[in-house]
Amino acid sequence: MGLTHQVIKTFSREEKKRGSGLVLPVLFFLLVLLGWGCQSEVSPPRSVILISLDTLRADHLGAYGYARPTSPNLDALADTGVVFEMALAQASSTLPSHRSLFRSRVPSRTEGPEPTLAEVVSEAGLTTAAFTGGGNVSAAFGFDRGFETYVDDPRGFAESFDEIEIWIRTHAQDRFMLFLHTYDIHLPYDPPAPYRDQFGAEYRGQINGRMTLDALRRERGFKGYRDQRSEANLSDADRAKVVDLYDGGILYTDTFIERLLLLLRELSLSDETAIVVFSDHGEEFWEHGSVLHSHTLYQELIHVPLIFSFPGHWGAGERIATPVQLLDIAPTVLDLLRIPIPKTFEGRSLLGLIRGDQAEPRGIASEIRNLSSRVEYPWKLIEEQQGKTTTRELFNLETDPLEKRDVLKERRDVGERMSAGLGGKNQSGDPAFVPSVDFEGVEPSLRQQLEALGYVEEERPTSSAAGSR
Numbered sequence: 001m002g003l004t005h006q007v008i009k010t011f012s013r014e015e016k017k018r019g020s021g022l023v024l025p026v027l028f029f030l031l032v033l034l035g036w037g038c039q040s041e042v043s044p045p046r047s048v049i050l051i052s053l054d055t056l057r058a059d060h061l062g063a064y065g066y067a068r069p070t071s072p073n074l075d076a077l078a079d080t081g082v083v084f085e086m087a088l089a090q091a092s093s094t095l096p097s098h099r100s101l102f103r104s105r106v107p108s109r110t111e112g113p114e115p116t117l118a119e120v121v122s123e124a125g126l127t128t129a130a131f132t133g134g135g136n137v138s139a140a141f142g143f144d145r146g147f148e149t150y151v152d153d154p155r156g157f158a159e160s161f162d163e164i165e166i167w168i169r170t171h172a173q174d175r176f177m178l179f180l181h182t183y184d185i186h187l188p189y190d191p192p193a194p195y196r197d198q199f200g201a202e203y204r205g206q207i208n209g210r211m212t213l214d215a216l217r218r219e220r221g222f223k224g225y226r227d228q229r230s231e232a233n234l235s236d237a238d239r240a241k242v243v244d245l246y247d248g249g250i251l252y253t254d255t256f257i258e259r260l261l262l263l264l265r266e267l268s269l270s271d272e273t274a275i276v277v278f279s280d281h282g283e284e285f286w287e288h289g290s291v292l293h294s295h296t297l298y299q300e301l302i303h304v305p306l307i308f309s310f311p312g313h314w315g316a317g318e319r320i321a322t323p324v325q326l327l328d329i330a331p332t333v334l335d336l337l338r339i340p341i342p343k344t345f346e347g348r349s350l351l352g353l354i355r356g357d358q359a360e361p362r363g364i365a366s367e368i369r370n371l372s373s374r375v376e377y378p379w380k381l382i383e384e385q386q387g388k389t390t391t392r393e394l395f396n397l398e399t400d401p402l403e404k405r406d407v408l409k410e411r412r413d414v415g416e417r418m419s420a421g422l423g424g425k426n427q428s429g430d431p432a433f434v435p436s437v438d439f440e441g442v443e444p445s446l447r448q449q450l451e452a453l454g455y456v457e458e459e460r461p462t463s464s465a466a467g468s469r
């Protein structure tokens with residue numbers, strides 16, 4: 001771009017001097033060049049598929065360095081695409097994270113009428129459809145805005161994939177945006193055979209199938225969300241089996257990625273369909289003393305996979321270390337499709353980074369309930385509001401990626417500067433700003449789905465805490 005502008009300027013000066021008859025054709029040629037240069041080098045995909053693998057930690061995938069073979073097909077997809085090594089979720093629970101992603105706004109600013117990605121894409125003429133696991137991404141919570149088809153099926157990909165396949169076959173000639181979402185990795189960590197015994201097959205103990213849900217509920221306890229410590233004291237072997245089952249669920253889910261990729265190949269859609277794979281949040285396995293998600297904003301809960309695949313259009317196997325966020329997905333998809341990005345979107349298109357441009361540094365915010373965090377790599381500040389009291393922790397993610405050592409006392413300067421960036425009435429971490437679900441009004445079948453996922457508890461400390469498991 002810069003070079004093209006330079007050429008135009010030089011040319012204009014020449015033109016004044018000579019008034020050559022060649023001016024118009026050359027100008028035309030340069031304008032064509034300029035127009036071409038303004039477009040990204042990536043030609044637009046015909047269609048886009050967004051895949052949300054709920055509760056998938058980045059560091060449990062081969063593409064993110066996991067030693068276990070949990071994800072052969074996702075890894076192969078990553079090898080053909082671009083891997084964002086440090087993608088951060090805006091929240092550590094399903095509903096606010098997805099709402100934030102589709103509106104490209106931090107959770108505390110998603111309660112308004114601002115357009116969703118699906119609405120913008122649909123308005124631009126693409127066919128839109130979603131097949132989700134329901135629960136906290138149900139149409140009942142407004143996630144169907146902008147989708148012509150929105151199917152909530154809590155049974156998982158094993159049951160819903162046939163319907164997904166029929167939809168893709170039926171719409172193979174359309175331009176479409178398809179959103180796929182599954183809880184197959186999420187609690188209760190109960191993948192079918194042989195995946196449940198893929199890892200830790202020798203284990204004989206209490207962690208087994210639906211029992212896992214009860215054991216982890218007891219393990220987590222309910223002493224408030226910040227300082228939950230283990231009550232049930234599962235043995236090391238039990239804990240290891242919990243992770244084994246979670247990993248088995250990833251491997252199981254990975255088989256559907258293969259099925260999808262084979263289908264796209266069969267329908268000759270592979271080269272014209274961009275695929276974006278991500279998760280809405282991670283999962284804790286005792287890194288900070290507890291389990292599951294939604295209770296903190298530490299990396300095990302907000303560092304998620306983000307893979308963009310568009311074979312033949314990008315450098316295969318590209319890896320980008322610059323921190324990015326889930327609310328960048330919507331503007332990137334629009335940029336890819338050459339659809340103008342609404343002003344209300346707070347994220348940034350990642351196409352520049354994919355092309356190799358330098359990104360301007362920026363802070364990345366996440367929120368859950370009374371917690372908010374900001375990453376200005378390598379620094380990460382976490383703030384907790386308790387009434388008028390604010391508690392802070394500061395970590396250096398470069399030297400301490402597991403957030404074990406709070407360095408706020410040593411680096412008060414950094415903490416204060418970042419805290420100022422975190423402040424403001426719309427991003428205060430006030431629970432009122434972070435959407436949660438009022439289960440009282442939820443219809444019985446949806447309530448059942450949420451219970452099966454471990455979301456509704458018999459005992460819960462406050463109503464605002466109930467919704468965000």
Ligand SMILES: [Zn+2]
Nearest residue numbers: 054055094280
């Ligand atoms: Zn989730």
